[in-house]
Amino acid sequence: MSFLVVRGLSARLKGDGARLLRGVGLSVAPGEVRGLVGESGAGKSMIGKAVLGILPQAVEVTGGEILLDGTDLLTLPPGERRRRVGAACALIPQDPLTALNPARRIGPQITGRLVDILGWDRARARTRAEEALAETHLPDPERIMRAYPHQLSGGQRQRCLIASAFVAGPRLIVADEPTTALDVTVQKQILRLIAEMQARHGTALLFVTHDLGVVSKVCQSLTVLYAGMVVEDTGVRSFFRAPAHPYSAALLAATPRYTDPGGSLTPVPEAVLAAVRAEVAARDAAAEGARHG
Amino acid sequence: MRLLRAILLRLATSAVTLAGVAVIVFVVIRVVPGDPVSMMLPPGATDDDIARLRAFYGLDRSIPAQFLIWAGGVLQGDFGTSITNRQPVLDLVLGRLPATLELSVLALGLAVLMGGVAALTGTRLRGTRTEAAIDVANGMALSVPDFLWGLVLVLLFGVIFPVFNISGRVTPSLDLPFTTNFYLLESILRLRPDLVADLLSHMILPALALAIPLAAIIGQLLKQSLKETMHLDYVTLARTRGYGENHVILREALPNAILPTLTLVGVQFTFLIGGTVIIERLFSYEGLGNLAIDAVINRDLPLIQGIVILFAVIFTAVNLIVDLACVALNPRLRHG
Numbered sequence A: 001m002s003f004l005v006v007r008g009l010s011a012r013l014k015g016d017g018a019r020l021l022r023g024v025g026l027s028v029a030p031g032e033v034r035g036l037v038g039e040s041g042a043g044k045s046m047i048g049k050a051v052l053g054i055l056p057q058a059v060e061v062t063g064g065e066i067l068l069d070g071t072d073l074l075t076l077p078p079g080e081r082r083r084r085v086g087a088a089c090a091l092i093p094q095d096p097l098t099a100l101n102p103a104r105r106i107g108p109q110i111t112g113r114l115v116d117i118l119g120w121d122r123a124r125a126r127t128r129a130e131e132a133l134a135e136t137h138l139p140d141p142e143r144i145m146r147a148y149p150h151q152l153s154g155g156q157r158q159r160c161l162i163a164s165a166f167v168a169g170p171r172l173i174v175a176d177e178p179t180t181a182l183d184v185t186v187q188k189q190i191l192r193l194i195a196e197m198q199a200r201h202g203t204a205l206l207f208v209t210h211d212l213g214v215v216s217k218v219c220q221s222l223t224v225l226y227a228g229m230v231v232e233d234t235g236v237r238s239f240f241r242a243p244a245h246p247y248s249a250a251l252l253a254a255t256p257r258y259t260d261p262g263g264s265l266t267p268v269p270e271a272v273l274a275a276v277r278a279e280v281a282a283r284d285a286a287a288e289g290a291r292h293g
Numbered sequence B: 001m002r003l004l005r006a007i008l009l010r011l012a013t014s015a016v017t018l019a020g021v022a023v024i025v026f027v028v029i030r031v032v033p034g035d036p037v038s039m040m041l042p043p044g045a046t047d048d049d050i051a052r053l054r055a056f057y058g059l060d061r062s063i064p065a066q067f068l069i070w071a072g073g074v075l076q077g078d079f080g081t082s083i084t085n086r087q088p089v090l091d092l093v094l095g096r097l098p099a100t101l102e103l104s105v106l107a108l109g110l111a112v113l114m115g116g117v118a119a120l121t122g123t124r125l126r127g128t129r130t131e132a133a134i135d136v137a138n139g140m141a142l143s144v145p146d147f148l149w150g151l152v153l154v155l156l157f158g159v160i161f162p163v164f165n166i167s168g169r170v171t172p173s174l175d176l177p178f179t180t181n182f183y184l185l186e187s188i189l190r191l192r193p194d195l196v197a198d199l200l201s202h203m204i205l206p207a208l209a210l211a212i213p214l215a216a217i218i219g220q221l222l223k224q225s226l227k228e229t230m231h232l233d234y235v236t237l238a239r240t241r242g243y244g245e246n247h248v249i250l251r252e253a254l255p256n257a258i259l260p261t262l263t264l265v266g267v268q269f270t271f272l273i274g275g276t277v278i279i280e281r282l283f284s285y286e287g288l289g290n291l292a293i294d295a296v297i298n299r300d301l302p303l304i305q306g307i308v309i310l311f312a313v314i315f316t317a318v319n320l321i322v323d324l325a326c327v328a329l330n331p332r333l334r335h336g
């Protein structure tokens, strides 16, 4: 039974009505890591934001459902939705430099939610936060708790954010390109850490990335997105063995394999792009027809 | 340690600034036309009388010589004697200072309160008509200077709806137990709500006149910084943690958005203190500003010098306090 199930999720810009998500469906089960890939602007982050309820004000959901543990978040009143998401989910953001409040110490930024939203007492929240920091292999958690973000390195801050995400045994984590803002050497450590924490807590993890090398390392399943439309939904093994959709195949070919860094880079062929664009257009026409019919 | 050194350095530069101010004021008020002595004597006074009186006040010497005598006195705490009141300048000035301080601080408090509420409400209700209304009100408050607000307030709450006093600092017929000139502070400490009410009824209109333009500036700037801060990642992250709008604005955005506003408030507060000169006159409020205008009208040179120096000291102190507050509120400055 999947903890997160997204069905037919559509979203568009309020202004010109441009479609951003086109009937997206995906699911993540406890303990599963699902990769969400696609080129820049495909709508990967938008899906994560829709799940967590932090879509930009300019974007509106026009249809579909987001089932969290069986409850459709889109039908809940805003306060109730916020509390549910706050209690069960967490986000590991892209840029650790901007994701911590510069005016507050690390400790309260981690424990605040435990006390305010989950109703823990302060002492327990504190102990657990230090424990979570230790789980991320940060030395001297007590000192980290007292530090301000500017006193920590980028890698340390990302560890703090990971500790914060896993601190209350979350059921679902959305990680939105959690390593792209980091140094290459730090990237690997952080990636390993996320995988380790996810396995320990048995969390459902939605992993947004455009790096198929990363997908092959940490994910079990994979959703390929193009222009807000799901192109392929498959297991990682079968994907790397034989992608089902021509666009996925082209994407795979276009990625410099981490196993073969010198390999040539082939851009997605024009014919493949034309075909997938036609698919998108057909889906839009169908949606339009359904609305008027 | 670093902080202490910075403060000492600031005090040293402030001393230089004050010395410069003293020189400029001293020279300027002696060069502009108008002679205190000829204004004091009746029209029929002989040249001989005038000369004797000038010598009595030391005005017959050269300007540098006068300055040295005056500066020597100042360094020993003697600011000279007022020509019109025949009292020590320092006593006169310090006697009036509390009235002006209380008025300025009350005005500052009102400005922070009104501006803060406007900015927070505008942020909370962004994109609604309330936000648009707040923007319009801000613009109006900004485009009218404090003394015009004073006239408007006198007309509204002194004449048309006479609910507040428009003249003086306190009703003289009341039993006034004061031992200091900090009337408002003392009334509060003595637990005398009747006196507090009477004082506030006199102070509220001049304070509002001073506060409205500053409130508008605070409201606009704070709202702008809040707006920018609300889009930052850590605010978004707080939302995913289950926090609602109020917490997000007050706990996550405000502590960061407040810093640029604070710096500006420091500068603007000194303008507000400058504004008391005209506002006190308008409301016949017995403070430094009113004294300053009398001193200028009477060409009371020692008194003018004393008042200007005192204003300069206050401005310097305000700037220092604001800088310290910025350090205290900004962890990046506090913990290097």
Ligand SMILES: Nc1ncnc2c1ncn2[C@@H]1O[C@H](COP(=O)(O)OP(=O)(O)OP(=O)(O)O)[C@@H](O)[C@H]1O
Pocket: A013, A020, A038, A039, A040, A041, A042, A043, A044, A045, A046, A047, A056, A058, A059, A210
């Ligand atoms: N705040 C916003 N207002 C309007 N449109 C937006 C906003 N944020 C994103 N978009 C649009 O939504 C689409 C999807 O954006 P999204 O951020 O999900 O892309 P992405 O797949 O995460 O790309 P990347 O790999 O570059 O992060 C893009 O076309 C983008 O232009």
Ligand SMILES: [Mg+2]
Pocket: A044, A045, A046, A176
């Ligand atoms: Mg993205």
